[in-house]
Amino acid sequence: MRNECKIIAMSDIAAEEVRWLWYPYIPYGKVTIIQGDPGEGKTSFVLAMIALLTRGEPLPEEAAGGEPVNVIYQSAEDGLADTIKPRLERSGADCSKVLVIDESQKDLTLCDARLEQAILETGARLIVLDPMQAYLGDQVDMHRANEIRPMFKRLCRMAERTGCAVILIGHMNKAQGLKASYRGLGSIDFRAAARSVLLVGRMKDSPDIRVVAHDKSSLAPEGRSIAFALDAENGFQWKGFCDTTVNELLAGEGTVQTKTMRMEEALKTMLTKPVSVEEVFRRAKELGISERTVNIAKKNLGVGSVKSGNQWYWTAPGARM
Incomplete structure (x- = not known):
């Protein structure tokens, strides 16, 4: 008996525009990989992004936010109670919108039917698996393309059916001097299947x-690099766009400078005494810095506001009029 061969004419396919969770970094209905060496801040970056999404606030450098969304977050390395939830709370996330598939009875894998079931039941717009290597299953060799391809194909089809954005967080290997394409752990098919890296x-x-x-972008021009600060004293802080390239980042060489960082330095210089809000924004205009960036810098530094008469002033952290 002959197998039926079904042919589809491209003229019969309705064209669709790519929809974005965060343009041009994270598309809906596709797989995005976020990778880096251990301890570089991958998870902190994703949790800060989740905090904004669950509150309906704009993502970095976006003009406006949207409706708060549900997010599914699976972590195989960190405890939910003692690590993930405290970090989400410090980021200001709405934890009622951060959901977890229970793996106490059965471990989850990339092609597990529970992924799609959970997305459909919760209406989640983003699902994160951290790290992706932990969700391959015991019988899958991550270095074998013939084992990785079918698993990723099923995952990509699930993302497309549900319209949910999928983020896989991945570690990099220790090899030095290689292009970013070859620094991800396992088969290069991980990278090939992802629409954004x-x-x-x-x-x-x-x-x-x-x-x-932005190391790979198959659906839009590559986005500009984005900086953030991460330290024990101040926690996570967005710092805005910078010009650092992928190669510079791999080498760890170069200087990071953003408009937010420039405004922070300007505020430190100005706020040796209380300064009127008008003077602050006048200086920001001279530097070509937007009002939103000024307010981010103010928040990052913990700058105070005080009213004297009919005039508002900004003060250094802890200072008084």
Whole structure:
């Protein structure tokens, strides 16, 4: 008996636009990989992003937010009670919208039917698996393309059916001098299947500043790199766009400078005494810095506001009029 061969004409396919959770970094209905060396801030970056999404606030450098969304977050390395939830709370996430598939009876894998079931039941717009290597299953060799391809194909089809954005967080291997394409753990088919790949790292001369660089973008022009700060004293802080390249990030060389960081330095210089809000924004205009960036810098530094008469002033943290 002959197998039926069904032919589809492209003229019969309705064209659709790509929809974005975060343009041009994370598309809906597709797989995005976020990778970097251990300890570089991949999980912190994703949790900070989840906090904004669950509150309906704009993602970095976006003009407006949207409706708060449900997010499914699976972690195989960190405890939910003693690590993930405290970090979400510190980020300001709405934890009622951060959901977890119970793996106490059965471990989850990338092609597990529970992924789609959970997305459909909760209406989640994003699902995160951290790290992706932990969700391959015991019988899958991550270095064998013939084992990785069918698993990723099923995952990609699930993402497309549900319209949910899928983020896989991955570690990188220790090989030096290789292109980012070959630094991910396991088969290069991981990268090939993903429509977007983001690289997280830091510079040698600024260890508290981390950078997210767009290493692969199949559906839109690559986005600019985005910096964030991560330290014990101040926690996580968004720092805005920078010009760091993927190659610079891999080498850990170069200097990170953003408009947010420039505004922070300007505020530190100005706030040796209380300064009127008008003067602050006048200086920001001279520097070509937007009102939103000024307010981010103010929040990052913990700058105070005080009213005297009919005039508002900004003060250094802890200072008084």
